[in-house]
Amino acid sequence: MSEHVLAIEDLTVTIGTRRGPARAVAGVDWSVRPGETLALVGESGSGKSMSVLAATGLAPRSARVTGRVRLLGTELTELPEARRRRLRGRHVGFVFQDPMTSLNPVLTVGRQVAEAGEEHLGLTRRAARSRAVELLDLVGIPSAAQRVDAYPHQFSGGMRQRVVIAMALICEPDLLIADEPTTALDVTTQAQIVELVADLQRRLGTAVVWITHDLGVVAGIADTVAVMYAGRILEQGPVDAVFGAPSHPYTSALLAARPDPAAGGGDLVTIAGAPPNPLDLPPGCAFWPRCPVRGDARCEHELPPLVPVSAGHQVRTFYPRRVDEEAQ
């Protein structure tokens, strides 16, 4: 038995598009242990969501997925689709970005929360329904026993996201995947949802993969972090190590671009340039064209390897930044 809940190795996802294959994820490794929170960080299109969807068998049909994925010690890539589906439903819960669209408009919320319980726990319809009421109550939906028969459009965005969380938790999953669950919500609600997930995680001991571009959230809740760019991991390690001593220019730039309330509302720093076209990725470091360090021809033509800088802390660059340089 592996001690990881979910571990992916050398995962590559190529998506067939009308204008040729687009490499969305390129040789990514990461893993998450029981009760631990892994944050996947990056801009849109960096492959952070795609790596998770592909690992759990939810990639679009046009995607070709290679690599190894172990969920609770079982190699998923060798399983027939039906077994992968059952494992996914039973052990992994998903919370997606936009609660306005991720709930089915014509089914009651109770039905949508309950159905995975019927499918995977063999609950009767009645038992699944009362379990759904418990969960709606657990995620903080007021008068859950009445609201269970309401339709999604009768809830606010924040409440809908709570419903989605209840839905993800019905089978008491070992792993919760939260794909930018707060992006579509207003700031106050965002904080409540983050709080809720963190609280549930403490009580239920669930491992969490939190996909986000909000570094503030990462610092608050994650144990480990992986920074992705153009389908590759550029830096990963314990949150304290990565945030305390960012060794990749991209990580530093991301951290610098973060609006810092303590700094009293200074100018927002942005990273110049745009991520590369996934249909036409450069041979060397994909960040090189935007890199403030801008090493040399080697960066342009040769892919830097992922090298360790401290315990569990790895970085993909020829020019890792030293901790002493980081002192301000």
Next chain:
Amino acid sequence: MARFVIRRLLQSAVVLLGVTVVVFLLLQLVPGDPVRVALGTRFDPQTYEALRARAGLDQPLVVQYVNYLGRALTGDLGVSFRSGRPVTTIVLERLPATLSLAVTAVLFAVLIAFPLGIVSAIRSGSLIDHAARVFSQVGVSVPDFWMGIMGILLFAGVLGWLPPSGYVALTEDPAGWASHVALPAATVGLVTASILTRFIRSSMLEVLSEDYVRTAEAKGLRTRVVVLRHVLRNALIPVVTVVAVQLASLLGGVIVIEVLFAWPGIGRLTYDAVQARDYPVLQGAVLLVAALFLLVNLLVDILYARLDPRITVK
């Protein structure tokens, strides 16, 4: 919900009133004197005066319309210029033939279009999807009467399996009815099926790309459950409307098909009335069809509101 129904009812009533105006004005558009035109060579002063008076043509236009409307509301649509029989009776006599043809055709269409549309969306890009797209493109482009003629050629002429035309009432001889309805219903049904297939396919594809379908897949539900519970329910809500609109327009008489197959329905009645310049019958048939059309559309909207929980609260 009650307010929605009442509002829709009022809207339909206003449109129906407009329909009666149009139908009434049809007679006024006839160049010259419609009764004289209708009688043609059978003209004799006595019949002429009687028909004119009966149609109220000797009065001012507005009075004529108010009278027409008043009588129409009591079910009196005048008398035929040809036979002198009440138009309401004549039109209602033809309803069963049209109804049985339209319903059979729609059933036939639904049986083809639903499986084909659903499978072609789920297996998008597959062979069956391509076949479905060719079928629907051909179906919407083919003139149904041409297909009917080819059907007669093949099934009545070459194979000799089915009668080329004619009608037997369902209540008299179900087997005879079935053999007579098969060709016209298949002809109309194939065209309807192609419209439905296209619509179902695009509706399904739209729903399949919705986030909540990915949510359902993420839950590890079986494909069958995802499709039946999450995709179909949403995809079919608009499809119900289209099926009903198709049915309504078929009730309005597949004039050409009824003429081709000598099917004595509303469409054939309309055609005969046009040929005989029997304007009251033409008016009656058109009015009845438009009223049916409006009624079906009204029912569909109410059904739609029942199916989609988002509408009821508004």
Next chain:
Amino acid sequence: MSEHSERTSEGQLRRALSALRHDPLALTGSVVLALLVVVGVAGSWLAPSGINEVDVDRMLQPPSWSHPFGTDELGRDVLSRVMVAARVSLQVGLVSVGIALAVGVTLGLFAGYYRGWLDNVLMRCMDVLFAFPVLLLAVAIVAVLGPGLLTATVAIGVVYTPIFARVTRAGVLSVREQVFVRAAVSIGASDLRIMRRHVLPNIAAPLIVQTSLSLAFAILSEAALSFLGLGVQPPAPAWGRMLYDGRGFVTEAWWLGFFPGAAIFLTVLAFNLVGDALRDVLDPRQLTVSEARRSAT
């Protein structure tokens, strides 16, 4: 401001044309249409025989080298008649859709631009016309006006007017709130000028799509009317009428039923292929009303 709106409509046209060139189906459709136009314009010169050359010795001859589509019950050459009839179909189709386009767009523009009671009255009138099945209304109109080329054209035009009014109105409603229209209003441009320079170019896409699809329906409707004897009157040939006349002989002389119908089918198919390709490029989420209403007969 006006540059902006003109650019978008020109850009759309250019995109549409390039799409037609790259989509094999649409290209086929366009080629068929081009051939049809040639036959429609020059049919009487190109036809191998006169359309009304009655020859009792050559009645109901099957297709042969001298009569590729066979001869009819009066010994007339079917190929020649099919070729000459192309003009009628195209002419009725183009003129009737032209009428529907002109009237429908005008009504839709005014309804959508001024809203209020005018909108209500106009659109309720369109609802009334929409309450009749397409062919039934056309038949009724032709029946009272008297059969013939002109009345059939007018009737089909009337029947297809509401759809253009609806598409236009829907477009106007979404465009009129956009910044460049509001800006034009604020600098005091006249209503007509705003409609012509700013609104119309921005709703060109759905109208182009609707026009090409309506041409397909209109030609089907014309064929149905002439099948019922309400279109162009004999001895002038029309595809629908040829089918009607040939239906009684179809078991002995299949070519009488086959070729005129195939001509209608190919014409309508060509318009549909082009229309669908245009929609895919210009307006992929066009109102489904027209889709649902594809019953022209």
